[in-house]
Amino acid sequence: MSDLFERLKKKEAKLAVIGLGYVGLPIALAFARKLKVVGFDINAKRVDMMRRNEDPSDELPPEAFKGADIHFTADIEDLRDVEFFIVAVPTPIDQQNIPDLTPLLGATRTVGQVLKKGDHVVFESTVYPGCTEEDCVPLLEQLSGLRYITDFKVGYSPERINPGDKEHTLESIVKVSSGCDAESAETVAKVYELVVKAGVHRASSIKVAEAAKIIENTQRDVNIALTNELSIIFNRMGINTFDVLEAAGTKWNFLKFQPGLVGGHCIGVDPYYLVFKAKELGYHAQIIDSGRFVNDSMGGYVAKQTVKKIIASGTNPTDARVLVMGATFKENVTDIRNSKVADVVKELKSFSCHVDVTDPHADGAQVKHEYGYDLAPEMKGPYDAIIVAVNHAEYAKYDEAWFKSMLKPKGVLVDLKGTYRKSVKNLEYWSL
Numbered sequence: 001m002s003d004l005f006e007r008l009k010k011k012e013a014k015l016a017v018i019g020l021g022y023v024g025l026p027i028a029l030a031f032a033r034k035l036k037v038v039g040f041d042i043n044a045k046r047v048d049m050m051r052r053n054e055d056p057s058d059e060l061p062p063e064a065f066k067g068a069d070i071h072f073t074a075d076i077e078d079l080r081d082v083e084f085f086i087v088a089v090p091t092p093i094d095q096q097n098i099p100d101l102t103p104l105l106g107a108t109r110t111v112g113q114v115l116k117k118g119d120h121v122v123f124e125s126t127v128y129p130g131c132t133e134e135d136c137v138p139l140l141e142q143l144s145g146l147r148y149i150t151d152f153k154v155g156y157s158p159e160r161i162n163p164g165d166k167e168h169t170l171e172s173i174v175k176v177s178s179g180c181d182a183e184s185a186e187t188v189a190k191v192y193e194l195v196v197k198a199g200v201h202r203a204s205s206i207k208v209a210e211a212a213k214i215i216e217n218t219q220r221d222v223n224i225a226l227t228n229e230l231s232i233i234f235n236r237m238g239i240n241t242f243d244v245l246e247a248a249g250t251k252w253n254f255l256k257f258q259p260g261l262v263g264g265h266c267i268g269v270d271p272y273y274l275v276f277k278a279k280e281l282g283y284h285a286q287i288i289d290s291g292r293f294v295n296d297s298m299g300g301y302v303a304k305q306t307v308k309k310i311i312a313s314g315t316n317p318t319d320a321r322v323l324v325m326g327a328t329f330k331e332n333v334t335d336i337r338n339s340k341v342a343d344v345v346k347e348l349k350s351f352s353c354h355v356d357v358t359d360p361h362a363d364g365a366q367v368k369h370e371y372g373y374d375l376a377p378e379m380k381g382p383y384d385a386i387i388v389a390v391n392h393a394e395y396a397k398y399d400e401a402w403f404k405s406m407l408k409p410k411g412v413l414v415d416l417k418g419t420y421r422k423s424v425k426n427l428e429y430w431s432l
């Protein structure tokens with residue numbers, strides 16, 4: 001292990017986190033309780049908020065900033081004396097579901113401009129195996145004029161936190177880490193061990209660590225796709241998927257996945273990174289790709305099933321009013337990025353239904369900006385259909401009597417997650 005670890009501990013060397021979003025800010029603050037940290041982000045507005053102890057991602061309370069030795073900045077000059085860099089910028093996909101490395105390569109360029117001999121750069125962003133060494137390292141070499149491994153070290157340590165999850169936090173989840181040689185691998189692991197109480201798993205290479213992260217989310221995506229497909233089959237058979245899963249789940253080795261909309265910026269995105277890389281290597285990843293196809297189709301499927309019920313009730317979809325409860329990509333978060341509820345709304349509107357969308361967590365301006373529709377100021381029945389699209393805790397208080405009061409006499413309750421299936425007796429009811 002290099003002496004960098006000891007110097008970081010004595011605050012003789014600085015650590016920087018590049019990209020202070022859902023992932024970067026908690027890491028930066030955790031390190032800032034032990035080390036001297038620079039928190040860098042290109043978004044000056046977000047930097048200003050963090051200087052005022054506000055988390056722009058709305059996950060951390062102001063107390064999380066207390067006692068942190070951190071300098072928030074958007075100025076590259078503040079990175080010149082940093083020796084340990086952690087990159088945690090977004091890795092999205094484009095309209096064609098191809099990896100968009102623009103933010104990652106942008107952050108790499110920033111680091112490349114200030115890189116010095118002996119520095120360590122650890123990437124945390126989720127990528128396909130090979131991305132760190134094939135896409136980022138050449139850029140670091142080119143901009144710094146330094147040589148990989150001989151002059152500077154690189155590592156990869158994926159992030160496993162889950163937005164809105166207060167139980168599985170940075171400190172309590174085992175972290176996978178890796179380095180470009182034995183010495184740097186140990187330095188990187190030791191640095192993370194300062195903040196990850198659950199411990200660090202040392203992966204045998206950067207590529208192995210990259211692959212480990214991408215398959216965690218790919219495995220989830222494919223399994224959810226299977227339950228979604230089962231749900232489509234069981235719907236044709238007239239049986240409830242959640243009832244079937246409950247029965248099958250009594251077997252010790254049955255995996256407990258549920259059908260639903262798969263949105264957000266991880267599970268619905270990361271498998272495309274693997275599909276892309278496989279294709280580059282001459283292999284068509286059929287199972288992963290099919291899983292993506294099934295999950296990406298679920299919003300349209302839910303809307304079509306709803307419209308069928310509306311027509312069956314004798315109402316022309318053009319005259320129908322539909323309430324969609326929930327706009328975020330999952331329950332109890334404010335995050336609306338890549339929310340598949342938008343697909344449900346779009347499909348309903350394509351049938352000319354009038355749609356009210358409400359959400360106790362989502363920001364109306366963000367929804368309008370991202371998806372082009374307003375959130376309804378209130379839920380105002382009677383509706384022809386109510387779709388409970390997201391299981392926010394606030395919705396637990398609603399019961400059959402309430403849904404009945406909000407629906408027309410022949411209206412349908414579409415309960416995506418099957419939450420109310422055991423309590424609703426006298427309503428037209430449908431779940432995945």
Ligand SMILES: NC(=O)c1ccc[n+]([C@@H]2O[C@H](COP(=O)([O-])OP(=O)(O)OC[C@H]3O[C@@H](n4cnc5c(N)ncnc54)[C@H](O)[C@@H]3O)[C@@H](O)[C@H]2O)c1
Nearest residue numbers: 019020021022023041042043089091103106107125126159
């Ligand atoms: N959010 C999660 O729960 C989660 C979990 C595990 C892994 N990940 C992965 O972590 C990475 C980061 O995701 P996130 O959710 O924190 O993203 P985010 O969108 O919340 O935050 C990204 C931050 O990076 C900043 N940024 C963008 N480009 C930059 C650049 N060139 N230089 C400096 N800053 C830049 C943005 O301004 C923003 O503040 C992604 O690869 C993601 O797949 C996310």
